[in-house]
Amino acid sequence: MDYYNILGVDKTASQDQIKKAYRKLSLQFHPDKKTGNAEKFKQINEAYQILGDEDKKKIYDQQKEQPMSGQFPSQFFNGNPDNMNHMAHHMQDNLFKMFFGHTQQPFHGGMDIPNVQMFRNGIPVDMSKFHKPPPIIKTINIDLKSAYTGINMPIEIERWVLINNTKQFEKEKIYVPIPPGIDENEIIIMKGKGNYKNETLKGDVKIFIKIKNNSELEREGLNLIYKKNLTLRESLLGFSFTINHISGKSFNLVNDPGKVITPGFKKVAKGMGMKRENMSGDMIIYFNVIFPKNLSKDQVEKLKNIL
Numbered sequence: 001m002d003y004y005n006i007l008g009v010d011k012t013a014s015q016d017q018i019k020k021a022y023r024k025l026s027l028q029f030h031p032d033k034k035t036g037n038a039e040k041f042k043q044i045n046e047a048y049q050i051l052g053d054e055d056k057k058k059i060y061d062q063q064k065e066q067p068m069s070g071q072f073p074s075q076f077f078n079g080n081p082d083n084m085n086h087m088a089h090h091m092q093d094n095l096f097k098m099f100f101g102h103t104q105q106p107f108h109g110g111m112d113i114p115n116v117q118m119f120r121n122g123i124p125v126d127m128s129k130f131h132k133p134p135p136i137i138k139t140i141n142i143d144l145k146s147a148y149t150g151i152n153m154p155i156e157i158e159r160w161v162l163i164n165n166t167k168q169f170e171k172e173k174i175y176v177p178i179p180p181g182i183d184e185n186e187i188i189i190m191k192g193k194g195n196y197k198n199e200t201l202k203g204d205v206k207i208f209i210k211i212k213n214n215s216e217l218e219r220e221g222l223n224l225i226y227k228k229n230l231t232l233r234e235s236l237l238g239f240s241f242t243i244n245h246i247s248g249k250s251f252n253l254v255n256d257p258g259k260v261i262t263p264g265f266k267k268v269a270k271g272m273g274m275k276r277e278n279m280s281g282d283m284i285i286y287f288n289v290i291f292p293k294n295l296s297k298d299q300v301e302k303l304k305n306i307l
Helices: 003-007 015-028 038-051 054-065 081-100 144-149 232-237 297-306
Strands: 136-143 151-163 166-178 187-190 205-212 218-220 223-231 239-244 250-255 266-269 283-290
Touching: 003 015, 003 038, 015 038, 015 187, 038 054, 136 144, 136 151, 136 166, 144 151, 144 205, 166 187, 166 205, 223 232, 223 239, 232 239, 232 283
Parallel strands: 136 205, 223 283
Antiparallel strands: 151 166, 187 205, 218 223, 239 250, 266 283
16 A cells, blocks of 8 residues: 555655645545545555554555565564554554565455464563554534634543553543634644554544535625625615624725616625635625516606616
């Protein structure tokens, strides 16, 4: 399994590029979505756990370049669990490559690859203790205003800590930094805040963002959309109305008499949309003119004289 191919990034990709690729793919293939694929989602998470960690990425790159070198650090076998943790999983994959030509994936037809057991001083090594704990999954609900401004949102997590091979459960309140411009179903990963085996093997907390919109505005990417209905009279003779922006400010929009607003007309307020990193969207106002269902004879005659 090539983790770079799974995330669709080059070996030279930065951590920021790797994170963006992971967020995009995990959102696309999340099992809860119509386009979801549980196996693909699992592979994406596995790839990110390696490539998203600089130390693990270096080891992975070294082993891709010299998969059969056999030169394992001497401290790997010195009895120190933290040192062994760092390389055990990758050694196991290399053993599978050596004997079967690929890493630990099922054979075609559903038959599993035979288990390869590692030994130290003649004693079988429990490989499960060298695997990073699975992530804790949480969901945070925010409103559109919080998505616009960004917010530090407190959540309580329950995790286990492995002490003398026994899981001790504990609770902690952590603050999740939600950046301005975040969108629905984006994922934030709090590294090392999840289940704990030791200092080397600390699980993550994976947080899905849900956004509830209680404002007058709709969101399309970074743009904010405001839809305004006008009577025929207002479209011809002018109008004034107030828009309550999610920034907390209010804006008064005035159109003078004689400046005719036609159905489908739009007005763009540059830079007044959502803000994300160094980008800003616009606020777009769409006008819909509501025509009367019928006119009296007197109104028809007056319009004839005017028009």
